[in-house]
Amino acid sequence: MIYVSAMALTDICADCAVRDRALCGSLNDEELAALNMLGRRQKVARGETLIWAGDESIICGNLLSGVLKLAASTADGREQIVGLLYPADFIGRPYADVADFTVTALTDAELCFFPRKPFEQALEDHIQMERLLLQRTFAALDEARARMLMLGRKSAEEKLADFLLDMARRMGSSGCRATPDGPMTFDLPLTRGQIADVLGLTIETVSRQMTKLKAAGIIALPGGRAVTISDRQALEARTEAA
Amino acid sequence: MIYVSAMALTDICADCAVRDRALCGSLNDEELAALNMLGRRQKVARGETLIWAGDESIICGNLLSGVLKLAASTADGREQIVGLLYPADFIGRPYADVADFTVTALTDAELCFFPRKPFEQALEDHIQMERLLLQRTFAALDEARARMLMLGRKSAEEKLADFLLDMARRMGSSGCRATPDGPMTFDLPLTRGQIADVLGLTIETVSRQMTKLKAAGIIALPGGRAVTISDRQALEARTEAA
DNA sequence: AGCCGACATTGACTCCGGTCAAAGACATGC
DNA sequence: GCATGTCTTTGACCGGAGTCAATGTCGGCT
Structure with a gap:
């Protein structure tokens, strides 16, 4: 699929990796060119924070590559990761003046962002995009609620199993999958501490559960951030x- | 505020208690009359289930009175309440074929519902309503995520305090509030077991924490479902x- | 009134997961 | 190579919340 643009110098969408999977997929070429004017690409390094909870909600955008975390925290520093963002996912909180969650890069990442107000206008102007955003927001809500069940009612072992299967599914494309049901290896984009923050556990518990799964021959830990699901x-x- | 309708016999919206707080608030009288044709009012008794997780997503609607719960559960019967719905709140899951969560009445309730497909069409036809729904869905997402922090990282005592303050705020209108900061009494629409399912705790822990707060003179339990926040x-x- | 079932409280005990602490791995830079 | 800092693993111990069980309270019904 090739997009040739007459305005190659400014058309940041032309080589967009998520051109048709992101919200923009709902736009035709002219509309895209208009949105283009508003948008800016930006690279962020692992660990960098894009949005701080409590700050003014200034930007919206799409994630092009990498993984971001969405986190909430208590006054005394306990943190809960309330969402993970993958390429083509939408970032930001339209229609709110203040951002409620902190957005931080877990890996080096690249994104395409817009100032919030003009983006909201663009939503109004492009019904299809607004409708797509509504559908995605519903999907995000379903996911958040499913995670509430996990946080509130599942044991550490169940949480870890859930998490590994979820990551396997999400990393499946970039990692290597031999056969649908055979062993599969991939790299986790999260540290043990971050996994703990996703699951509502401590680092130590995550580590112990990993060791337990390894001992049971269900997974292998080849080193680094890699995980192999053997069974x-x-x-x-x-x-x-x- | 008085709405006089030329079609009093069928105009179920005329005396709607949430006429301007619900999604329909975005519609003018003609549009409302059209939507009217699709909608049906229904009373449900406490304990009745409107939507079962896993069933086809058939209906959408607005809650007129009462309180509903939105719940997820594990195969072995553990339950997590992932949301509470109050009058004027939207019910249902547009754009999905299957409902992921069970919706049950915690009190006797009344609602106004529409078949999902025609409702989706109505959303397309009434941009303002779609936009309002988008904003509400974002708000619901924020709430779900805030609750993830509570479920994953807060102690039983913190959860109970959060919950009671939240209920005080929500029941504030119907209950009685003497002075902004003075003692305030209201009825919980939930049993101890349901509170436990909201907070990811057990009945016993909820009960013990209540007793502890009472012993500390922070709340009083006048009997029945009533709670007084004294401090x-x-x-x-x-x-x-x- | 008295019985019944649902809900709530309380107690005794257990155990999962948190805490504290000490070693290992591993990557990076000098 | 070695030092340094970050991340991970492992162990010993503890405590908060779960479990099991008994008792108490309330409202509804005949």
């Missing part, structure tokens, strides 16, 4: 208590 | 660990 069936079984 | 300051303090 997907068994892992799925641990998603629900015995 | 709001102290309750707010327990929202964050010592």
